[in-house]
Structures are given as C-alpha cells and as structure tokens.
Amino acid sequence: MSTQEVTQETQTGHEPTPVEPTQEPQNALTEKFTAEEWDALKAFRAKIPDVLASAYPDKIHSKTTAIKLWGVTIDPADLLDARVSVVLMKFLRARYLNVSEGKTMLISTLRWRDEFNVEAACNETYPQDVFGELGHISGRDKQGRPVVYNVYGGNQDLKAVFGDVQRFLRWRVAFMEKSIELLDFETNDQMIQVHDYLGVSMTSRDANSKNAASEASSIFSGHYPELLFKKYFINVPSYMTWIFWLFKPLLPSATLAKMSVVGSGASTIGKALLPEIDAKQLPKRYGGEADAF
Numbered sequence: 001m002s003t004q005e006v007t008q009e010t011q012t013g014h015e016p017t018p019v020e021p022t023q024e025p026q027n028a029l030t031e032k033f034t035a036e037e038w039d040a041l042k043a044f045r046a047k048i049p050d051v052l053a054s055a056y057p058d059k060i061h062s063k064t065t066a067i068k069l070w071g072v073t074i075d076p077a078d079l080l081d082a083r084v085s086v087v088l089m090k091f092l093r094a095r096y097l098n099v100s101e102g103k104t105m106l107i108s109t110l111r112w113r114d115e116f117n118v119e120a121a122c123n124e125t126y127p128q129d130v131f132g133e134l135g136h137i138s139g140r141d142k143q144g145r146p147v148v149y150n151v152y153g154g155n156q157d158l159k160a161v162f163g164d165v166q167r168f169l170r171w172r173v174a175f176m177e178k179s180i181e182l183l184d185f186e187t188n189d190q191m192i193q194v195h196d197y198l199g200v201s202m203t204s205r206d207a208n209s210k211n212a213a214s215e216a217s218s219i220f221s222g223h224y225p226e227l228l229f230k231k232y233f234i235n236v237p238s239y240m241t242w243i244f245w246l247f248k249p250l251l252p253s254a255t256l257a258k259m260s261v262v263g264s265g266a267s268t269i270g271k272a273l274l275p276e277i278d279a280k281q282l283p284k285r286y287g288g289e290a291d292a293f
C-alpha cells in the first residue's frame, strides 16, 4: 500500500480491510470430513515434521523436506493442500482417528517404502509370459473409482508366478502403485479390487502361494490404508470358500467388511458386480458388455 493510499484511507475514515483468515482448501473428498476428523487432522499436521524426522533419521533437514507419497507432495511447509489432507486422513481413519497411532503407521509406511524399495519395484521389468495376464486395470465403477483385477486362476502357471515369492511381491506392489496412479485424491481416492480364481484347486495353494498371499495381505493392511472401496473374490469354487476365513485374523474387521465372496459364472458374477459397475465398464466374461481382457 502506498503512502498516498494510506493518507486517503485516513482522510475518508475507512478502516483497513481485515486480512481473511486462512481458508482450509476443500475438494469433493475433504468436504466429507466430519468435525472430529478435522480436529484429528489438525493435530496430525503438527506432527508431520516429527514423522519425517523419525522416518528418515539419516537425512539432514528431513523435518522440513517435502516427500512424495502416491503422487501427492507432502510438504511440511504447506500441509493445508486438500490432496495432502485426503492422504493424511487415510492414516487417521485406519487408526480410528488416534493421532499417535496414525503417526506410527505413517512412519512405518515411509520406512517400509524405502526398505522395500517401491521405486525400484515399479521400474523393474517382469517377464510377460509369467505376469502378463495376472493383473488388469479396466474400467471404472459408477462413482468413477478404478476397477482392478487380479487373475490368480485361469491357465496361469502359478508355480512360475509364486516360485519366487519376493519377485511376486515386487510385481504386486508395482501393480498396486500403478492402480493408485488412477486416483486423483480430489474426486476419487479408492479402488475396487477383484480376484478371479477361475480354475484354481487345492493343489494351487502350495507353500509359496500361501506365503505370497499372507505377505501381500499384510503389506496392504499395514502400508496402503483406506485405498480399497470394495473387494470381490469371484469364481471361487464352493468347496474353497472357507479359505476366505483364513484371512480373518490378518485383516482389520473394517477391511473384511468390504469383501465379498462370489461364486462362478458370468450371470452370478454380474449380479454381484453390476450394482457397482456399469455393464459398459464390466468385461463380458464377468456378465458385462466391455470387450476388455
């Protein structure tokens, strides 16, 4: 403001315009936070420099250095960003809004990402003949959430897929990260996952595939909070549905509640999936109209 303007204001008796209080930036998702969630988020933001210092103890300036998680930049100097709020809220919701537990989960996720080397897993080239048909990202649900399919049955060579459990996990994490790239954290922040078990039998469940399943499951519940909207297990032979319950002790009850076991055949599967996914987005083999994979 120039001196002249100040004089004019004084002469006309105008009060200086009050500075607007900082507005919390909103998007379609943050608008849905409850008052209790906003309170937890504000307390969580104040802890982010400590989170970064604990996650990266060997890095200098870690407390003030921005990091990227799932494509979203978390800058300790600018934590008001709406997409950052959506990401941080996932850690809080997964820990029932307990800020200290949310903090522990975020620290352990950041450390795990470094130790596992998520970036290298994403850049690795996986043999097409083994992994080419194992994962498909195809279509969206009626609310715009991406739908991702893991075809663990069919005529896959499961011995080759799970023979090297660590390589499978790197592929699975890379596939998860690829699926997350479709989330904008503004209008959508969750996905639908489908496991297709067509053609599996008890002999498909050897020690390696069991290890791979429980390790992947524990990685997702520990380090990918609140990214799942619903999960369907389709083409599950009826004599194998009990396997679902083996995962009960490994999964939080809120995650288990998002999961459904569906039998076999396009019309049975369609009945379960069409309420969520429009026929045009659902592959024909699952009772929809899409020509996808």
Ligand code: HEM
Pocket: 150, 152, 158, 172, 195, 197, 200, 201, 202, 204, 205, 209, 212, 213, 214, 216, 217, 218, 220, 231, 233, 236, 237, 240, 241, 242, 243, 244, 247, 251, 259, 261
């Ligand atoms: C026999 C062959 C099977 C194989 C090779 C297999 C493979 C896998 C793998 C690799 C995972 C890791 C999580 C992921 O990739 O998203 C998984 C998770 C899981 N599987 Fe299977 N599975 C088989 C059979 C079954 C059956 C018959 C059921 C019964 C419904 C079942 C239920 C589950 C559940 C509940 C999870 C946890 C999901 C999660 O943590 O998100 N699986 N399975």
